[in-house]
Amino acid sequence: MKLSEAPIGAQVEVLHIEESDITPRLRGIGVLPGIKIEVLKSAPMGDPRMYRVFNKVISLRNSEAELIEVQVSEDSPLPLTFVSPGSYKVEHIESGKIARMNLSRLGIIEGAIVQLLDDRRVKTANGVHDVGFGKLRKIYVVPCKQERSPEIKNAG
Amino acid sequence: MVITVGLVGNPNVGKTSLFNKLVGARQYVANWPGVTVTRIEGATSYKEQTLHFIDLPGLYTLSATSLDEKVTRDFLLYSPPNVTIVVIDSMSPEQGMYLLLETLELNLNVIAVFNAIDEAKKNGIKFDKSSLESYLRVPVVLTSAHTGEGITELMDTILATFRKPNRPKLLDYGPEIENKVAEFERYFEDTYNKRFLSLKLVEGDKFAMELLKKDVEPTSVLPSNMSDLAIKIAKRRYDYVTNVLNRAMSNSESAITSMEAIDHVFTHKYIGIPIFFALMYLAFNFTFKASEPLVGLIEVGFQKLTDLIGSNSIFTSLISQGIINGVGSVISFIPSIFALFFALGIMEESGYLPRIAFLMDRAMYSLKLTGRSFMTLLLGFGCNVSSVMAARGLTDERERVTTILVSPFVSCSARIPVYLMIIGIAFPNHRAEAFFVMYLLSIALTALSARIINKIVMKGESIPLVMELPRYRFPSLSNVATYMWNRGKHFLQKAGTIILVASVVVWVLIYFPDPTNVENSFAAMIGKGLQFIFAPLGFQWQTVSALIFGSVAKEIIVSSFAQFYGGVGNIVLDPVAASALMVFILGYIPCFATLAAIKSETNSLKYPVISVVYSLSISYILALLVSIVGRVIV
Ligand SMILES: Nc1nc2c(ncn2[C@@H]2O[C@H](COP(=O)(O)OP(=O)(O)OP(=O)(O)O)[C@@H](O)[C@H]2O)c(=O)[nH]1
Ligand SMILES: [Mg+2]
Numbered sequence: 001m002k003l004s005e006a007p008i009g010a011q012v013e014v015l016h017i018e019e020s021d022i023t024p025r026l027r028g029i030g031v032l033p034g035i036k037i038e039v040l041k042s043a044p045m046g047d048p049r050m051y052r053v054f055n056k057v058i059s060l061r062n063s064e065a066e067l068i069e070v071q072v073s074e075d076s077p078l079p080l081t082f083v084s085p086g087s088y089k090v091e092h093i094e095s096g097k098i099a100r101m102n103l104s105r106l107g108i109i110e111g112a113i114v115q116l117l118d119d120r121r122v123k124t125a126n127g128v129h130d131v132g133f134g135k136l137r138k139i140y141v142v143p144c145k146q147e148r149s150p151e152i153k154n155a156g
Numbered sequence: 157m158v159i160t161v162g163l164v165g166n167p168n169v170g171k172t173s174l175f176n177k178l179v180g181a182r183q184y185v186a187n188w189p190g191v192t193v194t195r196i197e198g199a200t201s202y203k204e205q206t207l208h209f210i211d212l213p214g215l216y217t218l219s220a221t222s223l224d225e226k227v228t229r230d231f232l233l234y235s236p237p238n239v240t241i242v243v244i245d246s247m248s249p250e251q252g253m254y255l256l257l258e259t260l261e262l263n264l265n266v267i268a269v270f271n272a273i274d275e276a277k278k279n280g281i282k283f284d285k286s287s288l289e290s291y292l293r294v295p296v297v298l299t300s301a302h303t304g305e306g307i308t309e310l311m312d313t314i315l316a317t318f319r320k321p322n323r324p325k326l327l328d329y330g331p332e333i334e335n336k337v338a339e340f341e342r343y344f345e346d347t348y349n350k351r352f353l354s355l356k357l358v359e360g361d362k363f364a365m366e367l368l369k370k371d372v373e374p375t376s377v378l379p380s381n382m383s384d385l386a387i388k389i390a391k392r393r394y395d396y397v398t399n400v401l402n403r404a405m406s407n408s409e410s411a412i413t414s415m416e417a418i419d420h421v422f423t424h425k426y427i428g429i430p431i432f433f434a435l436m437y438l439a440f441n442f443t444f445k446a447s448e449p450l451v452g453l454i455e456v457g458f459q460k461l462t463d464l465i466g467s468n469s470i471f472t473s474l475i476s477q478g479i480i481n482g483v484g485s486v487i488s489f490i491p492s493i494f495a496l497f498f499a500l501g502i503m504e505e506s507g508y509l510p511r512i513a514f515l516m517d518r519a520m521y522s523l524k525l526t527g528r529s530f531m532t533l534l535l536g537f538g539c540n541v542s543s544v545m546a547a548r549g550l551t552d553e554r555e556r557v558t559t560i561l562v563s564p565f566v567s568c569s570a571r572i573p574v575y576l577m578i579i580g581i582a583f584p585n586h587r588a589e590a591f592f593v594m595y596l597l598s599i600a601l602t603a604l605s606a607r608i609i610n611k612i613v614m615k616g617e618s619i620p621l622v623m624e625l626p627r628y629r630f631p632s633l634s635n636v637a638t639y640m641w642n643r644g645k646h647f648l649q650k651a652g653t654i655i656l657v658a659s660v661v662v663w664v665l666i667y668f669p670d671p672t673n674v675e676n677s678f679a680a681m682i683g684k685g686l687q688f689i690f691a692p693l694g695f696q697w698q699t700v701s702a703l704i705f706g707s708v709a710k711e712i713i714v715s716s717f718a719q720f721y722g723g724v725g726n727i728v729l730d731p732v733a734a735s736a737l738m739v740f741i742l743g744y745i746p747c748f749a750t751l752a753a754i755k756s757e758t759n760s761l762k763y764p765v766i767s768v769v770y771s772l773s774i775s776y777i778l779a780l781l782v783s784i785v786g787r788v789i790v
Contacts, residue, residue, distance in 0.1 A: 017387070019383045020620070021221070021551075021620065022221075022551075022620045022622050023383070023386075024217055024219040024221065024359070024360075024361070024386075025216055025219075025221060025622050026622065027217065027386065027387070027390040028215075028216030028217030028219070028251065028254060028255070028390075029216050029251055029622070029624075030250055030251055030254065030394055032387060032390050032391055032394060033387060033391070034391065035394070041423060041425075042425065043423070043425070043428075043514050043515055043517060043518055044425055044426070044428065044429060044515065044518055045518050047517070047518050048514065048517050048527070048621065050423075050514065050625060054248055054250040054251065055247060055248035055249075055250070056248045056624055057624065057625045057626075057627075058622060058624050058625065059510075059513070059514045059517070059527070059621065059622070059623045059624075059625055060621075061517065061620060061621055063620065064620045064621075064622065
C-alpha cells in the first residue's frame with residue numbers, strides 16, 4: 001500500500017521509495033526501506049498529513065507520500081474499519097468523552113477484547129452491536145494472540 | 157591565534173541559541189525550522205584564545221537543495237573551519253547523528269553536541285556520554301542553550317579539539333560502494349575533497365555532478381542502479397546510528413504532554429483553520445487595544461510640546477513642526493508596533509507557526525504555493541524584509557520568487573501608524589473593525605497577486621513540501637520580550653534616522669517659499685502638479701504629496717500629513733477618500749528597504765521593477781474600485 005493510503009494511527013514499515021526531487025531530503029530525515037513510520041493526523045481535506053519518523057514529526061503532501069510504498073507493521077494498531085473479521089484487543093479510542101461513554105456502554109473500552117463479525121457488527125463481553133462506520137473508524141485495535149482466546153471465553 | 161568554529165546541524169536544533177550563548181549575541185531565534193538563512197559570525201575570547209564562531213543555516217543532508225542549505229554545504233566544503241560543531245537535538249538524535257556521519261566524510265575536526273538536554277531530562281531520556289564518544293569517536297558534549305548547562309565544557313572541548321585534531325573515518329560502506337567511490341575519485345580535481353565528492357556522486361547528488369572534471373560526461377560514468385546505492389549508503393548510516401543509540405541512550409516511555417493535547421485542537425481537521433483566524437483576530441485586536449492608552453498619551457504629550465515651543469521663528473518652526481510634530485506623530489504609534497511584535501513573538505516561539513503551514517498547505521495548492529510559503533508570508537506582518545529573506549528556505553525557485561514578489565502586499569508593521577492615523581480620522585467609531593478589515597484585505601490582495609504572478613510572470617506546477625513540525629515549547633516571557641525588542645528597536649532607529657531626515661525635508665518643502673500659507677509651499681506645488689493622476693480617486697494635494705514622500709518608508713506618510721495640517725488632530729478626510737487611500741497605501745509601492753532586499757535576493761533588477769510597476773497598477777485599480785463603489789453607496 002502507499003503511505004498516502006495508510007490509515008491514521010497506524011504504524012507502517014517502508015518497503016520501497018520511488019526516486020524524485022525530494023528523495024535526498026527524505027533519506028536524510030530517515031525515510032528509508034525498513035524504517036517504521038507512524039501516521040499521525042491529516043490536515044483539512046485529508047492533505048497533507050503528519051508522520052513521525054524516529055522522533056521527528058514531518059508534514060508530507062499525499063502526492064509525495066504516494067511515492068512511498070509501505071506495509072502496516074505487524075503490531076500496529078488499526079481502525080476496526082481496516083481489519084478483517086476476527087478477534088482483537090482495543091488499543092485506543094480516538095474520540096471525545098461522550099462518544100467514549102457511549103462505546104463503553106457497549107463494552108468497548110480500551111483494553112477490552114472484541115470480535116469483529118463477518119457482517120461488520122462487533123461482539124463484546126455484553127452482546128453483539130451494530131456500531132456504525134463512523135465509530136468503527138475511531139476504534140483502534142491490535143490482533144489477539146491465538147493462545148489468549150480461550151481465556152476470553154472463560155471471562156465472558 | 158584565531159580559531160574558527162562552525163555550527164552545523166538539523167534545522168531548529170538550537171544552533172543560533174548556542175551561538176548566542178557562546179558569543180553573547182542576540183541573533184534571531186525562533187521555534188520553526190529555517191530561521192537562519194545566511195551565515196552569521198561572531199567572536200569571543202576564551203583562555204587567551206580568540207574563538208570565531210560561524211552560525212549556519214540548518215539542513216538534513218549535505219545534498220543541499222534549497223539556497224539556505226547550499227550556504228552551509230559551500231561553507232564546509234570551500235572554507236572548512238578549524239573545529240566543526242554538529243548540533244544534535246537530544247529529543248530526536250537520529251537525524252542529527254546521520255548528519256554527523258555525513259559531516260565526518262568531509263574529514264573535518266568534529267565535536268558532537270547534544271543540545272536541549274534539559275528537555276531530554278524532563279522526558280526521561282538519558283545519554284551515556286562516554287559510550288557515545290567511544291562509538292562516534294569524536295568528543296561529545298551535552299548542552300542546554302536555555303539553562304547554560306555544558307557551555308563552558310563546550311568551550312574547553314573546542315580548545316582541546318583544536319590542539320589535538322582527530323578526524324575519524326567511521327563507516328565502511330562495503331565493497332560494492334567503496335569500489336565505486338574509489339573509482340570515481342579520479343573524476344575530480346585534486347583541490348577538492350575527493351572522497352566526499354565521489355561518495356556524493358554515488359548518492360546521485362547534482363552538485364557533485366557539476367564539479368566533475370570538464371571532460372567527464374556524468375551520464376557515461378554513473379551506475380544504472382544509483383538510487384539503490386544511495387539507499388544502501390543512507391541505510392548503512394542509519395543502522396549505525398540506531399545501533400549506537402541502542403547502546404548509549406535510555407528512554408523511559410514519555411507521557412503525552414499537555415502541549416500535545418492542545419495540538420489536537422490547533423491542528424484539528426475542521427476547527428483548526430477557524431481557530432487560526434480567531435487567533436489572528438485576537439492578535440490584531442491586541443495590537444490595537446493594548447497600545448491604545450499609551451498611543452493617546454504620547455500623542456497628547458507631543459501636542460503639548462509643540463504648542464509650548466510655538467512656530468513663530470524659522471528655528472522654532474523647524475523644531476516644533478518639522479521634528480516634534482513630524483517624528484512625534486510616528487513615534488506615538490510605536491507602542492502598537494511593539495504590541496504586534498509581542499503577539500508575533502508568541503506565535504514564533506511556541507511552535508504554532510509551522511502548524512499553520514500544515515493547515516493551510518491544501519489551500520495554497522490552488523496558488524501553486526505551499527503552506528511553507530504561507531508561513532513565510534506571515535512573517536511579513538512584522539516586516540516585509542523578513543519574509544523576503546526567509547523565502548530562502550523554500551526549495552523551489554519559482555515558489556521562492558513568487559513569495560518574494562507578493563511579500564510587499566502583506567501589511568507590515570510600518571503601515572500600522574498610517575492605518576491608525578487614517579482610521580482615527582475617518583472611522584472614529586469603528587476603529588478596531590476597520591483595522592481588521594485592512595488585514596483581511598491584505599491577505600486577499602496577497603493571494604490575488606500570487607495568482608496573477610503565477611499566471612503571467614512565472615508559469616509553474618505545484619511543488620513538493622517536506623517540512624518538519626517542531627515540538628511545542630512554552631514561550632518564556634524573557635524570550636518573547638527579547639524578540640519584541642530586537643524587532644521593534646528597528647523602528648526607533650528608523651525614527652531617529654530616515655524618518656527624522658524625511659520630516660526635515662518635508663518641513664523645508666512646506667516652509668518655503670511662503671511660511672505663512674501651506675497652500676503656496678513647494679510641497680503643495682508638487683502635490684497639485686500631480687493631483688490630476690489621482691483625481692479619479694478623489695485625493696487632495698496633501699494626500700498626493702504624502703504618498704510621494706511615503707514611498708521611501710510608509711511612516712513618512714503620517715509625518716507628512718501631520719505637518720501639512722499642523723498636527724494629526726486637524727486632518728480632514730471623508731470616509732470614501734480615506735478608504736481609497738488606505739487601499740492604495742496597502743499595496744502602492746514596497747519601501748526602499750524591501751526593494752533592496754528583493755533586488756539582492758533575486759540578484760536582478762527585473763524583479764524590483766516588476767514589483768513597483770505591478771504594485772502601483774494593482775493598488776490604483778483597487779483604490780479606484782473602492783472610490784467608485786464608495787460614492788455609489790454614500
Ligand atoms: N528547552 C530548550 N530549548 C531550546 C534549546 N536550544 C534552543 N531551544 C529552542 O529551540 C528553538 C530553535 O532554536 P534556534 O536557535 O533558532 O535553532 P536553530 O538551530 O538556529 O534553527 P534554524 O536556524 O532554523 O536552523 C527556539 O525556540 C529555542 O528557544 C535548549 O537547549 N533547550
Ligand atoms: Mg538558527
